[in-house]
Amino acid sequence: MGHRLSKIVTRTGDAGTTGLGDGSRVPKDSARIEAIGAVDELNSCVGAVLVEALPDDVRELLTDVQHDLFDLGGELSIPGHEAMTDAHVARLEDAVERYNEDLPRLKEFILPGGMRAAALAHVARTVCRRAERAVVALAGTEKVSVPVRVYLNRLSDLLFVLARVLNRAGGAPDVLWQKGRVRGDAPR
Numbered sequence: 001m002g003h004r005l006s007k008i009v010t011r012t013g014d015a016g017t018t019g020l021g022d023g024s025r026v027p028k029d030s031a032r033i034e035a036i037g038a039v040d041e042l043n044s045c046v047g048a049v050l051v052e053a054l055p056d057d058v059r060e061l062l063t064d065v066q067h068d069l070f071d072l073g074g075e076l077s078i079p080g081h082e083a084m085t086d087a088h089v090a091r092l093e094d095a096v097e098r099y100n101e102d103l104p105r106l107k108e109f110i111l112p113g114g115m116r117a118a119a120l121a122h123v124a125r126t127v128c129r130r131a132e133r134a135v136v137a138l139a140g141t142e143k144v145s146v147p148v149r150v151y152l153n154r155l156s157d158l159l160f161v162l163a164r165v166l167n168r169a170g171g172a173p174d175v176l177w178q179k180g181r182v183r184g185d186a187p188r
Contacts, residue, residue: 016028021078024079031138031140031141032138034134034138035076035134036077038134039076039131039134041127042124042127042128045124048120049062049124050062050066052116052120054166054169055169058162061162062162065092068151072148079143082147084148092151092155103164106174108177109176110174110176111176112126112163113175114174114175122159125159125160125163128159132152132156
């Protein structure tokens with residue numbers, strides 16, 4: 001970042017291309033830019049969760065995730081560069097196990113909802129799944145490191161678990177899916 005964003009309007013993308021971190025230019029609708037954009041959107045969704053009232057440990061974890069996602073986006077923006085490691089993935093796996101162990105076992109699917117922070121975590125989870133699909137599509141034509149793909153997969157798991165944790169912390173139950181419910185029926 002030679003100019004460190006000192007000039008925001010550059011007009012260099014007006015013709016439908018954008019610059020990568022290595023100086024090359026690619027079309028704005030390329031698979032690489034789609035993946036980078038989805039990861040950027042995911043990071044914004046995590047930021048939306050972070051403005052909510054959260055337990056300190058969840059806030060710290062999600063702040064670390066935001067930094068990881070910035071590194072992950074950086075890796076995607078510089079073909080051949082590797083920033084994500086197995087250690088990033090292991091940290092998420094440990095967090096999923098740690099937070100999930102105290103939650104009640106699920107016997108039904110749950111719907112996104114409950115507390116606002118939990119609902120936002122579910123939104124982040126779905127955007128994470130889309131980012132993962134975009135990265136997998138990119139990996140079909142270009143090299144993408146394994147830790148990038150696995151990190152996004154684990155992060156969606158973590159966001160699901162954290163949504164449940166946030167509902168529990170806020171005193172709200174999981175919103176259970178009711179099989180066979182007809183619209184207008186009262187919940188049973």
